[in-house]
Amino acid sequence: MDLLTELLAFAVAIGVLVVVHEYGHYSVARLCGVKVLRFSIGFGKPLFQRVSRKTGTEWTIAALPLGGYVKMLDERDPDAVIAPEDLPYAFTRKSVAQRFAIVAAGPIANFLLAILLFAIVYASGVSEPVATVAAPASNTVASRAGFDGGETIVGIRYRDGGDGETHAVRSWSDLRWKLLGATFDHRHVVLVAREGTRGPFDFPLDLSSVSDRQVDDDFMSHLGFEPGGGTLSVASVEPGSAAQRAGLVPGDKLRSIDGKPVDSATSFIATIKSHAGQPVLLQIERGYARALQNVTVTPVLQRDDATGASVGRIGAALADQVPMVEVRYGPFESIQLGAQRTWDIALYSLRMFGRMLVGEASLKNLSGPVTIADYAGKSARLGPSAFLSFLGLVSISLGVLNLLPIPVLDGGHLLYYLVEAVTGKAVSDRWQLVLQRAGLACIVALSAIALFNDLARLIHF
Template sequence: MNLLIELLAFAVAIGVLVVVHEYGHYSVARLCGVKVLRFSIGFGKPLVQWVSPKTGTEWTIAALPLGGYVKMLDEREAGAPIPPEALPHAFNRQHVAKRFAIVAAGPVANFILAIALFAVVFATGVSEPAAIVAAPTPNTAAALAGFDGGETVVGVRNPDGGSSEPVRSWSDLRWKLLGAAFDHRRVILSAKDSHGTSDFPLDLRDVAEKDVDDDFMSHLGFEPGGGKLIVAGVQPGSAAQHAGLAAGDRLVSIDGKPTDNATAFIAYVKTHAGTAITLQVERGGDAQQAGKTEAIHVVPLAQRDDTTGESIGRIGAELATQVPSIEVRYGPLESLQLGAHRTWDLAAYSVRMFGRMITGEASLKNLSGPVTIADYAGKSARLGPSAFLSFLALVSISLGVLNLLPIPVLDGGHLLYYLVEAATGKAVSDRWQLVLQRAGLACIVALSAIALFNDLARLIHF
């Protein structure tokens, strides 16, 4: 069933994104007076075909739905001479500005779609974790900033002045800190607790490039807090089972320190291999004991860490964090503005990340292929409409950015040709275009191979 959901979600995602991208090319081509011969969704053998009596465009749905194309009237591709009356409608006869606009329209359509999707999500409301900070791991950026745990971040501002930007949710906080880390700058977080509102200076100037990834917030010591740390399962024969822990138990404290976050709890256990720790536990699995709190003593077993090779402590319990969530909703105009802002931030992040992968400052493991996309499509679809729309927006931005890269065979490569033509007054020769096209195709094949390898590595964990 999960596989079916993933395949259907993947098909819908790819179908929507391809149609929007190609319709961008199509609509601007029509506005510029260019004759469009075919609008195809997919490649290979046509499954469905029909011809518009108004425009004469052949609309096609092909057997292989991973992509699509718009074929325009062009003397360079025509199999037979084009009638003189049709020449003004040929793509190659258009001014360079029109050709530029037609090619750029595809990626632009993807960005417009992302803005619209994000705006819908913001306007209809989405449930997100509240921006409550859990007790940070010692010596992390959050700990050095002064966070003890339990504070709710409400704003972020530049230490050099300027107005404070509100922080409405955990994802909102993450995006603001991600932008500051990329710019290697300091920020001041305003957070409130039972004592009032205080400022926490956070220095992100020395954040390593390798740390700007999916675990970015964890590297800084920020984890969602204010919730409940629940035992989701206990491994047979483990220290947790021998101590009496059971699924459904709530972990209240560890050695007298309140705990509401799995990351900090695990980090503490790792440093106490062979040493007894005391857990304050609120029973939840047994109806007769529900709500009762008791102390449990457990000795973490020393095990070898597969990553570092060091001996660490483990108790053999699966943990789940139940954090407070809030309903985030905005007005129509603000939703549109936030959608544009989020799209710009994600596009800039993608460009920066790709540039750093080229220079070796970021790992090529960040590239993902169709397997990972299908996996996330299925997961987001199961989470609900808001998550799936956000996923669609993210992939649409990635598609737009990818197509704008100055690689021949992509839209960005053609745009580069037109910029050269506009600057020199001469079109790039067919010979050079052929040479660059082969080089661009090699780049695309290499990127696809790396992405597929990363997909397989994630799938079989090698």
């Protein structure tokens, strides 16, 4: 069932993004007076075809749904037989500015879609974890800043190059995005937090020493920030497990482990994993009387399916109930935030790609269709808001990828037109052929790396 969900979500995501991208090309081509011969979703054998009586465009759905294309009337097509009266409608007869606009319209359509999707999510409201932090690991940026756990971050202020204004932090997701930008820029910031009814307190963070290789999906953990302030309890216990032998039962609330308060599932699981064969002391709260008891459990050494490493396990499923907040914005603010989020993600993607090229960031950050399908399924199961946010993220990635100055991509064609605008001469067919071969080699190499990363995540090598 999960596989079916992933496949359906992946098909919907790719279908929507491809249609929007290609319709950007199509709509601007029509505005510029270019005759569009075919609008195809997918490649290979056509499964559905319909020719528009008004425009003469052939609308096609093909067998391989991993992309699409818009075929325009083009004098460079060796198979094209163009009637003299149709020559003014050929793509190659249009000005440099018009050709530039037609090619750029695809990625721009992806960015506009992302803005719309994010705006819908912001306007409809989404329930997100409160920005309450768990006790940070020692020698992390969070611990050095003075966080002990239990503080709720309500604002952020930029000490270097900022306007001195404290920007509100509304949720954990909001905090993550603000820290991502600050970490990527190696900035000095001040987090404003409250602890219960006390505060606000200032926590200065020096992000200048954070390695670029740590700016990945797990960068918050590298900084020492994990969601906290919630209640961790035992959801179920496996028969014959270490948890059952120790006397743990479903419903037990975990209060401390080896004397340290339990305020996040991440830190609790990390402690269990690192104590294989070593007894740990749990303080639990049981029953309606909320009586406190001490339980000693010894994690058993087992293989971790996610990483392939040998870790400690107790055989209990956990339920982590973190405090939530409903985040909702007005329509105009939602559009503004959608545009800002789209800009931030696009800029981050470009900079990350640049750092991968010069070796300052790991190529493991590249993902392929397997990872996209996995996240599509996961986001679909989480609900409409999560899936729309995922669509927006992938739409931005598609737009950024197509703007890279690599021949065979939109960005490569835009580079040709810039050269033509500056020199007054079009790039020769010979040079275009050479560059396209080089560009195709780059795309194949990137695709191979992305597929390798996908397989590495699946089989943990």
